[in-house]
Amino acid sequence: MQTGNTAAQATRQIGVRPRVTIADVASDLGVTKSTVSRALNGYPDIAEATRLRVSRAADRLGYRPLAHAQAIRTGRVRSLGLVLQIDNEDSARPFLANFIAGVTQTASEQNWTITIATAETEKGVQDTLSRLVDEHKADGFILPRTLIHDGRVEKLRTQNVPFVMFGRTSDPTGCAWYDIKGEDAMRAAATRLASLGHTRIAHVPGGSQYTYSQLRIEGYREGLEAAGLKFDPNLVGAPALTRKAGDASTRALLELPEPPTAITFAVDRAALGAYRTAEDLNLRIGEEISVIAYDGVPEGAYANPGLTTFAVNSRQAGERLAALLIKRIRGTAPEQLRELAPATLVERGSDRPPRLTPAELAQCLRNQSNL
Amino acid sequence: MQTGNTAAQATRQIGVRPRVTIADVASDLGVTKSTVSRALNGYPDIAEATRLRVSRAADRLGYRPLAHAQAIRTGRVRSLGLVLQIDNEDSARPFLANFIAGVTQTASEQNWTITIATAETEKGVQDTLSRLVDEHKADGFILPRTLIHDGRVEKLRTQNVPFVMFGRTSDPTGCAWYDIKGEDAMRAAATRLASLGHTRIAHVPGGSQYTYSQLRIEGYREGLEAAGLKFDPNLVGAPALTRKAGDASTRALLELPEPPTAITFAVDRAALGAYRTAEDLNLRIGEEISVIAYDGVPEGAYANPGLTTFAVNSRQAGERLAALLIKRIRGTAPEQLRELAPATLVERGSDRPPRLTPAELAQCLRNQSNL
DNA sequence: CCCCTTGCCGAAACCGGTTTCGGAAGTTTG
């Protein structure tokens, strides 16, 4: 009987000394398990003196309740779930470590842990989520990268599983969230560029399926109008999430009859693509063409000139999301669990007054292609 | 009684429909729980026909065993533990996402999950590890970034908790591991540079507390000797893990009376620091100074010229580590769970034949500082 | 002085599984 053997072996393996259980603590004190349990969990029908005796004995004996043993009765495994979508390429996510660090920090403080899974496709994420819910591997979930129409949200909502989103969604009913005010950042970016003297300011949005993308475009538009500039749909480029796409999108914008002298990017990585465009077209970032982006990826600091960007504190995001989710699991209404935080401007060298007017820039580009 | 309320609330919250338990399946078939359990777990004392009936009924009813309910008897929570050290700054770890993806992929295939925690200091990691072990949040652990003398290893070894290391350690007793042959990579790097015509080849090691660092130095040394070059201790620079440190270390090497025309780096990030040095000193990477590094960070591709490096497949590492750990937990001896994989050379532009001899390079640098 | 609270804790059920033990059939052996 193989199964029996290995299982017995494992139980022997994992602790050298046998675990100290709640029964051990109880018999040590000459009370019952129930008393120990209630004392440790702060029930009101336990005398203060007893509570003290119990908690001291528990400390002395080194008693640690087994989370999964508690779970079977309480229905809580004290674990937060996180299902990440790791796409093939774009997977190098520098934020991830910080984000996870934030989540686990808050979680650890309250003696919770986090359970992580990954999937490659959107459907994969849904399936994984289902599995984790079915097996109750986590008491609730953090949903990163919220989409405008998000299958995960619907699923969890109907199954009544607590969750909190990193980002907002189209139908906020029953949703808790934490988000960065990307719209404010883009508004500030646009007005900042305008006040530097730019009059043709473009925007390269992020993935259109994401909620944030819409918001940032809106912010950009507001910024323009606040500065007295007219919104020109032609100046909203093709969506770009990668260097390559950013390069292409930038190139297309510069081919406009009246090209922009400044571009706001919804995403740092796309902005770094513009550096390549500039190099190719013999333009200088921060001179002929100014750039402000969003995210705060470390590469931005090493670009030349440094990329001016609105950085998000992903560690803090992780911390807050964990805190919100734990509250949600404990029963707080989702409507009371919504937080927005600002992105912080990191000024580097990529945004400066325009060296050329749009017309001059167009001329300059035309000369080049004639060469 | 507040506690009672919220708990009841949670149980109601998490499943809309009540869970289907093993008892439901049993009564549906008119057998006992024990039969269902043994049938589902492949015990040999269940008739094949019964096994079939049971597993079909389980499917039909949508029965999923509760991992933590099983755990209480079996002692297995079906979860792999991972405690990451997230240092303050260097925390931007691009591998992490891929690594985690690898781990979770293998784990998911076998219906395991992974439990992650983070800490900032070495001691914090130890404490967190202790907590997870005490609460038995995981059945075993993956230990990344193995140190030469590693407290985690000792702790887990004495407590008899299964673990597997990413990297090797000084005392391999009872250890299972997966590692990349960094020594081979560095040997290849040195011989490659030698065959390009370099005669003064330096090495900038990684953190001295890490096992890999020693191994890579050794590989570098072997490579030199294989190429008939003498090992010169002066050409082993100061350890560097960051751009900044890499810059400093490179600078120091170039100040030698007979400076190297090529440098091997134990770590990509440090090599990128050399790009800054080169810019400052008016040298061109791949011309006056050649560079080969190790890791395969994405930034290397965007450097100019691209950084030639030995890339590690961190996704695969994650997959293998998870597989090894699961075997380890199931009882395979650690000695049988040791794997090494090669790093793969990514040729870009940073390594080319030397444009100057060491003497000429020294002269060139002297001229500059006179300016 | 008795009855009724109230405070505090023990006994036992319970959560959802796994595992031990034993026994009723069916099968083989002598």
Next chain:
DNA sequence: CAAACTTCCGAAACCGGTTTCGGCAAGGGG
């Protein structure tokens, strides 16, 4: 054809906690 094995499954204990229920003793009110 009885005795001895097998095969297969039910009954019940068990894992380590939590929670319900009830009861005893002390205290308060009439």
